[in-house]
Amino acid sequence: MNDSPLNTFDTGRPQVTPLSLYIHIPWCVRKCPYCDFNSHEQKGELPEQAYIAAMLEDFEQDLDFIQGRELQSIFIGGGTPSLFSAVAYKTLFKGLQTHLKFADDIEITLEANPGTLEQGRFEGYRAAGINRLSIGVQSFDPVQLTKLGRIHNSDDALRAIACAQEAGFSNFNIDLMHGLNEQTPDDALRDLNTAIAAGAPHISWYQLTIEANTEFYKRPPALPVETDMHRIQNAGGALLAANNFARYEVSAFAKPGHQARHNLNYWQFGDYLAIGAGAHGKISLANGDVLRYQKTRKPEDYLQRKPSRSSKTELIDAIDLPLEFMMNSLRLQQGFTRQLFSERTGLDSQTIEPTLAKLVKQGLLEEESLLIKPSHRGFELIDSILSEFLPS
Structure with missing residues (x-):
């Protein structure tokens, strides 16, 4: 960010962490009773052109975060991004590409409400x-949908x-709840x-x-009992x-071949830029800090604030x-490799070695061909594994 004291980059050091972009469209037709995302019911005509212009202006404040990288993926979430027109997204992509290069095989996902x-x-x-959709079905049961x-x-x-x-989308996701x-x-x-x-x-x-x-939260629905939850999960899997x-x-x-590349970048602790109201970003700085x-x-x-639309900026402590x-x-x-851990955090993998050894001994993690991953039992006890990495 051009007005931030954190805006110091060693341009001589190549940045190898993959870069993605999250775009948030905050409006929806109606707020769902389970939704805690930053979404707001549409009232009147959407300020589509003004919002696209605001996002492009916002993006210009974060150009230093690109650090010479190509954009590997874009995810447009919300709210309901399919309320915006194709023309709006074409304008947005064209504006973004004046500042950075899209990878030749870039994945661009749009969340869509049927x-x-x-x-x-x-x-x-x-x-x-846009070459990938995420269609928010949630259920095909008419009673549940209501x-x-x-x-x-x-x-x-x-x-x-x-x-x-029929429009040519062979790569798409269906969101379902259970x-x-x-x-x-x-x-x-x-x-399913x-x-x-x-x-x-x-x-x-x-x-x-x-x-x-x-x-x-105010008026909880009657959810299945725990034994039925386990039966659902096991049978569905x-x-x-x-x-x-x-x-x-x-x-x-x-x-095969249809994993969500954008989400994989999140889960592998890659970098992602963010534009749009309430959007979150995470960037590895060349000095080793993570922002x-x-x-x-x-x-x-968001529409009115100029030039900076950032509400919060913080460095993640190395201990965290x-x-x-x-x-x-x-x-x-x-799972992950020690090399990936070091590349994405800037820390020597020796810092976590005692904890890894303990979890492997307990049967919660296992190591195979340099990959460290949860065991079958560990995958069901992720919170217990994570608690071992809490700062002491």
Whole structure:
């Protein structure tokens, strides 16, 4: 950031950490009762052009963070990014490319709500450069969709998936929740079977959690008992594996060649720039420090604030870096290498060696061909593993 004392970079040292970009679109048609993201119900016409201009202006304040790197991936989240037009995204991408190069094989993902899509939008998004979708279905059960406050029905979801495929999207994700209100294992498997039959190459399948500052927190739904939760998780995992979906992260399942590259960069403690109201970024500085920053949350403030839209900027203490790294990398089934730990944190791997040895001895971690990863038991006890990396 040009007005920050942290803006000191050793341009002679090459930056090898991959670079991604997160873009936040904060508006939605209606706030869902489980949602704790920075989303705001649309009131009147969206300030699409003004918001794109604000994000490009914001991006110019963070150019030093690029450090000569190509952009490997973009993820556009929200809110409901599919409320914005393809023309808006084409303008945004063109503006970004005046400041940095997109990798030839860049992955650009758009979160899409089935209730805000029609055929023409999919084709426009493809033409604008978006090559991956994440379709927020959550459930195909009409009763559950109503309880979740979704604005689409099951037919809308299936139609959106089919239209995306007809528009040329062969790489897309379907978001599904499980552990819903009074949901049985059969109900959960029915949702998964529907997504599989629809041709999804990637499925994010995660348990509903009740977060503070949501309607569900004030009025909690009746969730399945713990034994049913375990049955759902075990049966769902087996069903996905039988259909050639590999579980490569806690809640991410992909067919070969369809892992989410943007999310992998998060989980491997890569760098990501951030623009948009409430967006979070993380950057490795050339002097070895790791910087985290956040943009101002309220859309009206983001639109008006000039020149800096950062609301919080902080260095991660070196003593906290092992935990920060593990919180991400241990979500992955493949685990990590000592070399990756050193590259992404700037720390010697010897700093974590005693803890690794202890966890391997306890059977919570295992090492194979230089990869350190949770054992089957450890994957179910991630919180216990992470507690070992807390600063003493």
